[in-house]
Amino acid sequence: MTQEISIQLTTEPRTRPDSEKLGFGKYFTDHMFMMDYTLEQGWHNPRIVPYAPLQMDPASMVFHYGQAVFEGLKAYQTSTGELLLFRPDKNMKRLNRSNERLGIPEVSGDFVIEAIRTLINIDRAWVPTAPGTSLYIRPFIIATEACLGVRESHTYQLIVILSPVGAYYSGGLAPVKINVESSYTRAVQGGIGHAKAAGNYAASIKAQSNAKKGGYSQVLWLDALEKKYIEEVGSMNIFFKIGGKVITPAINGSILEGVTRASVLELLGSWNIPVEERKISIEEIFEANAKGELEEVFGTGTAAVISPVGELYWNDRQVLINNGQIGPYSQKLYDTLTGIQTGRLPDPLKWTMPV
Amino acid sequence: MTQEISIQLTTEPRTRPDSEKLGFGKYFTDHMFMMDYTLEQGWHNPRIVPYAPLQMDPASMVFHYGQAVFEGLKAYQTSTGELLLFRPDKNMKRLNRSNERLGIPEVSGDFVIEAIRTLINIDRAWVPTAPGTSLYIRPFIIATEACLGVRESHTYQLIVILSPVGAYYSGGLAPVKINVESSYTRAVQGGIGHAKAAGNYAASIKAQSNAKKGGYSQVLWLDALEKKYIEEVGSMNIFFKIGGKVITPAINGSILEGVTRASVLELLGSWNIPVEERKISIEEIFEANAKGELEEVFGTGTAAVISPVGELYWNDRQVLINNGQIGPYSQKLYDTLTGIQTGRLPDPLKWTMPV
Numbered sequence: 001m002t003q004e005i006s007i008q009l010t011t012e013p014r015t016r017p018d019s020e021k022l023g024f025g026k027y028f029t030d031h032m033f034m035m036d037y038t039l040e041q042g043w044h045n046p047r048i049v050p051y052a053p054l055q056m057d058p059a060s061m062v063f064h065y066g067q068a069v070f071e072g073l074k075a076y077q078t079s080t081g082e083l084l085l086f087r088p089d090k091n092m093k094r095l096n097r098s099n100e101r102l103g104i105p106e107v108s109g110d111f112v113i114e115a116i117r118t119l120i121n122i123d124r125a126w127v128p129t130a131p132g133t134s135l136y137i138r139p140f141i142i143a144t145e146a147c148l149g150v151r152e153s154h155t156y157q158l159i160v161i162l163s164p165v166g167a168y169y170s171g172g173l174a175p176v177k178i179n180v181e182s183s184y185t186r187a188v189q190g191g192i193g194h195a196k197a198a199g200n201y202a203a204s205i206k207a208q209s210n211a212k213k214g215g216y217s218q219v220l221w222l223d224a225l226e227k228k229y230i231e232e233v234g235s236m237n238i239f240f241k242i243g244g245k246v247i248t249p250a251i252n253g254s255i256l257e258g259v260t261r262a263s264v265l266e267l268l269g270s271w272n273i274p275v276e277e278r279k280i281s282i283e284e285i286f287e288a289n290a291k292g293e294l295e296e297v298f299g300t301g302t303a304a305v306i307s308p309v310g311e312l313y314w315n316d317r318q319v320l321i322n323n324g325q326i327g328p329y330s331q332k333l334y335d336t337l338t339g340i341q342t343g344r345l346p347d348p349l350k351w352t353m354p355v
Numbered sequence: 356m357t358q359e360i361s362i363q364l365t366t367e368p369r370t371r372p373d374s375e376k377l378g379f380g381k382y383f384t385d386h387m388f389m390m391d392y393t394l395e396q397g398w399h400n401p402r403i404v405p406y407a408p409l410q411m412d413p414a415s416m417v418f419h420y421g422q423a424v425f426e427g428l429k430a431y432q433t434s435t436g437e438l439l440l441f442r443p444d445k446n447m448k449r450l451n452r453s454n455e456r457l458g459i460p461e462v463s464g465d466f467v468i469e470a471i472r473t474l475i476n477i478d479r480a481w482v483p484t485a486p487g488t489s490l491y492i493r494p495f496i497i498a499t500e501a502c503l504g505v506r507e508s509h510t511y512q513l514i515v516i517l518s519p520v521g522a523y524y525s526g527g528l529a530p531v532k533i534n535v536e537s538s539y540t541r542a543v544q545g546g547i548g549h550a551k552a553a554g555n556y557a558a559s560i561k562a563q564s565n566a567k568k569g570g571y572s573q574v575l576w577l578d579a580l581e582k583k584y585i586e587e588v589g590s591m592n593i594f595f596k597i598g599g600k601v602i603t604p605a606i607n608g609s610i611l612e613g614v615t616r617a618s619v620l621e622l623l624g625s626w627n628i629p630v631e632e633r634k635i636s637i638e639e640i641f642e643a644n645a646k647g648e649l650e651e652v653f654g655t656g657t658a659a660v661i662s663p664v665g666e667l668y669w670n671d672r673q674v675l676i677n678n679g680q681i682g683p684y685s686q687k688l689y690d691t692l693t694g695i696q697t698g699r700l701p702d703p704l705k706w707t708m709p710v
Contacts, residue, residue: 025414025503032413055408058387058516059380063497066421066553067560103560138503142418148380148493148518150590151567152560161413163503185545188579190538192558198421199554203547205422205458205507212506224543225580235505 003046003111005033005118010050019130022166024303025138029123033115033160037105043158046111048119051161057146061153067143068198069098072302073259074165075120075135075355077127078343083120083135083355086341088113090259095139097257098195103152104141112139113353116160120355123162132167134341136303168304173326173334175310178233179216180282181207182315186231186254188224193231193254200256201235208234216313218299222282224254229279236299236307237261240285241329243293250277260300263351264333273329282314289319296327305341306334358401358466360388360473365405374485377521379658380493384478388470388515392460398513401466403474406516412501416508422498423553424453427657428614429520430475430490430710432482433698438475438490438710441696443468445614450494452612453550458507459496467494468708471515475710478517487522489696491658523659528681528689530665533588534571535637536562537670541586541609543579548586548609555611556590563589571668573654577637579609584634591654591662592616595640596684598648605632615655618706619688625704628684637669644674651682660696661689 010030017027028051035046062068071091075083092109099106116137120127127135139160143153184207186200187193193200204219211219218234230249232238237258239248246268251257268275288294297309310324321327339345340352365385372382383406390401417423426446430438447464454461471492475482482490494515498508539562541555542548548555559574566574573589585604587593592613594603601623606612623630643649652664665679676682694700695707 023504028414028501051413053410053412056411057408058406058514059383059493059518062418062553063423063495064425064493064553065556065560066423067557068418068421070419101561102557103564136503138414138419140418146383148491149378150556150559150563152564159413163414183545185543188540188543188546190540190579190582191543191546192554197554197557198417198419199547199552199557201420201505202422202457202552202554204505205420206456208505209458209507224545227545 003044005115006047007122008047008049009122012050016126017164019128019133019166022128022133022164024165024168025136025163027164029126029162029164031119031122033119035115035158037156037158039154043105043107046115048122056144059146059148061143061145061147064148065143065150066199066202067102067104067153068140069095069102069104070138070140070196070198071095073137074302074341075127075137076342077129080343082343083124083127084341084343084352085116085355087259087263087351088116088353090262094196094257094259098197099141101192101195102197104156107158112158112160117355119160119162126162126164128164134165136163136165138163173306173308173331175308175321175324175326176217177215177311178218178220178309178313179211179214180220180222180312180314181211182222182227185224186221189253191254194251194256196256220312228281228283230282230285231255233299233309236301236304238297238299239264240280240294241296241327242288245274245276246329247276247278247280249280258300260302260305260337263337264300266349267333267336285312286314286317286319294319294321296329297321298330298333305337306330358399360470361402362477363402363404364477371481372519374483374488374521377483377488377519379520379523380491380518382519384481384517384519386474386477388474390470390513392511392513394509397460398462401470403477411499414501414503416498416500416502419503420498420505421554421557422457422459422508423495424450424457424459425493425495425551425553426450428492429657429696430482430492431697432484435698437698438479438482439696439698439707440471440710442614442618442706443471443708445617449551449612449614453552454496456547456550457552459511462513467513467515472710474515474517481517481519483519489520491518491520493518528661528663528686530663530676530679530681531572532570532666533573533575533664533668534566534569535575535667535669536566536577537582540579541576544608546609549606549611551611575667583636583638585637585640586610588654588664591656591659593652593654594619595635595649596651596682597643600629600631601684602631602633602635604635613655615657615660615692618692619655621704622688622691640667641669641672641674649674649676651684652676653685653688660692661685
């Protein structure tokens, strides 16, 4: 796809937020990228325009039947002022896997990456520079046809918005308290859990909200069939260090294939640390803890990179992990990943791409 | 809730479609109802305005995390020109059950019904009058907060749009071919399958599309856990008449509680026909057919009312039901329900409500 991206610059640039107050996904830059899909023209009319409300017919299918997928990735500023994307090709491949599952037409990943780079260069002044901050990139695709028949839409929009975001942990890497969810289900085999689809998040909100009310920061999801095997945590993948080995649930059709998850597996492999991708039950975690073998637990995701877990609650049982302190693997993975992402460390596997 | 509904009438009424060409959910009337929700004000600013595009921030949560629910009901014109709603109270109760599951604030069902009646009276000229036509009413709620944090939105809009719709079967009640879906899953216990949530439909689109390509009109969904028990068909509930008894899958947390389903159960009960709400396996259907006891199969839903099933395909097995003809129960239920809905028959159970 070699379409030219038309560019219309804003005449009313907005005030950029204080970098102390960024938070996550609350502020958006001056421009956005858009591209349309019709059956006749395929993906067409790629354009960068001022960030502004979308004009959506109330019958647009996305509002009714949830045909919507998204991605999330970040651009980091290096100490020399260069901007780096982290493995955007993997996000694009996943976007097309999500598209395939939701019946949305495939996009050219290379073209969307090019669009993202062009957009970031236009809004470059919005990239925050304080330690731990970054520019969060949110490509998403929505069904726009105005029709109430239940079927795939015949028109779509792909949109990319940019949000300067703060350090995920304002006070450094802080281990979190997690509640193992025993009632609600996030996803099941044959469903859409492996796709980054809007509906998965809708299904997770109630349990997440209950967990927050109970003083937990996240939910640990178990499999839908037996409520026995671990799936993922909140919107992150999860890893356990048990007796020197690192274990993470295998990709099974209901777990999201995280880019950070894949990167952690590759890093651990390169460090010759034994890794297992397999089914792992919540019971096994509690048993490992009872034997004194549960050494570390951490989540992985684009937003937090590495999120150490300090406490796990499952009905009336609980475990304290590594005395509620961040473990050495979690710390090393965090330092290595953020080091590569921000250009502080060498990038032997060519994971970063200059904007 | 006794808020007054403000009314702004269109200055550009649109051409109404030819009643022959209505189809389903393709045309919309001149006005729509809207109401906003904020944490501070709750549901407020109820208003009827000209049908027009919504102004949606690209970061609106509905696009990203699918927090969206809807309802579907119909208004029918009687031979005396009166308009009747069918059991709108049940739609409002379900809307609030959906809201509860998705973390969306409760609405006053009575107030939304009042809003629907006011809206229909304004767009009364759009109600089609040809046999089998009706006015489809689509209330829906979407998360409108512009924020990428994964949590419940703090702002919402409830919108009601109206669509004149044609007879579901242009050539009369025609039995359909159904494919039993063996790979994809619609919903699972603990998920959102019992809610009328956008994400459920997103999950169903791929299988539905494959079925259409294979020459089937709908998908029959099996349970997620064992791929053994029958759940629902397409976006309808399903009933089987076996050896004189009528059987439908019991409400189990992953099946939508259809208003037509409930009405069919009540009608059959009032006719002293034995009815069972229970687990029913697909194997049982094929066994009943082998014994010559599978007498009728039909789906129930607002769009089609009663949809007779003529053929069922399950991997390499198939059954022809009642020689592919509509059965006497299906026909009687269809005649009775549409008779009550359109005022042709008495309404002893007070299911209809004048607009």
